[in-house]
Amino acid sequence: MSLREILRRILKATIMGLLWFLLLYVLPALLLSEFAGEVFPGYTQLFSTFAIVIVFFVVVGVLLAGTIFQHIFNVGKALVFMGFFIYALNGGFVAFDVEMVHVEADLRVFLAMLLAIDFLGLAKSLLQAVDFLSRKAEGQLVI
Numbered sequence: 001m002s003l004r005e006i007l008r009r010i011l012k013a014t015i016m017g018l019l020w021f022l023l024l025y026v027l028p029a030l031l032l033s034e035f036a037g038e039v040f041p042g043y044t045q046l047f048s049t050f051a052i053v054i055v056f057f058v059v060v061g062v063l064l065a066g067t068i069f070q071h072i073f074n075v076g077k078a079l080v081f082m083g084f085f086i087y088a089l090n091g092g093f094v095a096f097d098v099e100m101v102h103v104e105a106d107l108r109v110f111l112a113m114l115l116a117i118d119f120l121g122l123a124k125s126l127l128q129a130v131d132f133l134s135r136k137a138e139g140q141l142v143i
Helices: 003-031 035-039 043-063 068-088 108-138
Strands: 093-098 101-106
Touching: 003 043, 043 068, 068 108
Parallel strands: none
Antiparallel strands: 093 101
8 A cells, every 4th residue: 555545545534534523523512502411411421422433433444444454343333332322321221300300211122223223234344344355365355
């Protein structure tokens, strides 16, 4: 890989990272007032953590495109998102207080759907890694 290609990937990763940061953190922070932080304590920390994780995996994915490490990080991304969703949704039971009202929600079905989607992403990443390695072993892959 030439220096020009490396610099192009770094520039592309930087631009993609900034765009995703603006889309997932800055724009929603401007649209959602501080009301959401009052209703859902810990919301801002989870929200910023989610944005950081997404931006990290976008940047790493762009930098490592066309290598086996891209697929390894895609598998890691699926596993991290599974853990994040379980933690963020408190295992499927969410409770919060709005003024004098205590609200509890059973989101286990929603969590199961999120995890099913993440399992599909995990399976896709594993199959892509196997395909990448088999094409490389057969000599069909040009890097």
